[in-house]
Amino acid sequence: MAIGALTWNLSLYLSELVRLRKQPWWWQLKRGLKREFRDLDPNKMVYRMRGAYHVDSLAFGETSPLSVLKILETLQLPPGSTLCDLGSGRGVPCLVAAAQGYKTIGLEYFAVYTERSQRIAAEMNVDATFISGNFMNRPLPPADAYLVSATAFPEELRAQLKQKLDEQAKIVVAQDWILGPPWEHERMQKLPVSWGTAQFCYHHRKG
Numbered sequence: 001m002a003i004g005a006l007t008w009n010l011s012l013y014l015s016e017l018v019r020l021r022k023q024p025w026w027w028q029l030k031r032g033l034k035r036e037f038r039d040l041d042p043n044k045m046v047y048r049m050r051g052a053y054h055v056d057s058l059a060f061g062e063t064s065p066l067s068v069l070k071i072l073e074t075l076q077l078p079p080g081s082t083l084c085d086l087g088s089g090r091g092v093p094c095l096v097a098a099a100q101g102y103k104t105i106g107l108e109y110f111a112v113y114t115e116r117s118q119r120i121a122a123e124m125n126v127d128a129t130f131i132s133g134n135f136m137n138r139p140l141p142p143a144d145a146y147l148v149s150a151t152a153f154p155e156e157l158r159a160q161l162k163q164k165l166d167e168q169a170k171i172v173v174a175q176d177w178i179l180g181p182p183w184e185h186e187r188m189q190k191l192p193v194s195w196g197t198a199q200f201c202y203h204h205r206k207g
């Protein structure tokens, strides 16, 4: 790992440690991620599958637990709401939100992630369900709000995914993506992610 990435990830870890060390769920999450994903390098996996120039939407990156907490605080969803992460990766946003009492669903292309995320959810005893599949080829799981880590999604994929969100979703928090009509873009929040910072764009569907 390059020195810049190493120091960035260390600083993310230390901020989490300072803010979340008294939360048992955070320790369970950290231990679970370490144990389940120790032998799997998501970047290498995608690189091997796709090659250097075709990584596209399968590029891996992660939203930090503190950023997920900030998103939940901003969204102010009623207790018991369902949150769905489209492209859930190792499951961090779903696991963090589930640990706050939300019902969460992670839809992820790679089954090798979802199986492991599900095991962490079971150990944390939280309401998170992980489904493997391509969100372009199946109906979106019903949810009150959707998270989309769209930073690396190419335009064509964004356009197709937007059609699905237009039909089905009411609230969408999209990373580095302003959806446009019929969505009302309410605010933009710059938050830490594993590769630096991203703009989280909050949308409500008009009407």
Ligand SMILES: C[S@@+](CC[C@H](N)C(=O)[O-])C[C@H]1O[C@@H](n2cnc3c(N)ncnc32)[C@H](O)[C@@H]1O
Residues within 6 Å of the ligand: 057, 058, 059, 060, 061, 062, 063, 085, 086, 087, 088, 089, 090, 091, 092, 093, 107, 108, 109, 110, 133, 134, 135, 136, 149
């Ligand atoms: C940048 S990662 C974000 C992971 C997680 N949402 C987070 O914020 O920590 C994006 C994830 O989307 C997944 N993905 C990309 N295209 C997908 C598709 N068409 N269907 C399902 N998952 C997809 C990738 O495999 C990757 O794990």
